[in-house]
Amino acid sequence: MSKTIESIAGYHAHVYYDSDNKKVADRLRRRMKTRFNVNLGRWHENPVGPHPKGMYQVEFKADIFSSLVTWMSFNRDGLSILVHPLTGDDIADHTSFAIWLGESLKLRLNKIS
Secondary structure, eight states: OOOOGGGOOOEEEEEEOOTTTHHHHHHHHHHHHHHSOOEEOOOBOSOBTTBOSOEEEEEEOGGGHHHHHHHHHHHOTTOOEEEEEOSSOHHHHHTTTOEEESSOOOOOGGGOO
């Protein structure tokens, strides 16, 4: 399962939320968009794919990894965030290669094709 840095096509961050903290997730999203060159995915109110609860996806390039992930760790305000590379190995990307900010959630790995 050895990979090289060159095999990373970019990164995803998945910001998880529920009805109790959606405003917190929205504030983080708006602040992130003004500070970083990221592509923001749509709001998913319900579990989708391997993700066990509502979330939105943040897509970003490797050159902002350290600044964005550090910023998210300081500004997540209690939210759980999964950060993973895009190597072409979806299972490993979401497990072995993943980083959790905050509480880790049990992913539905059987939903990854």
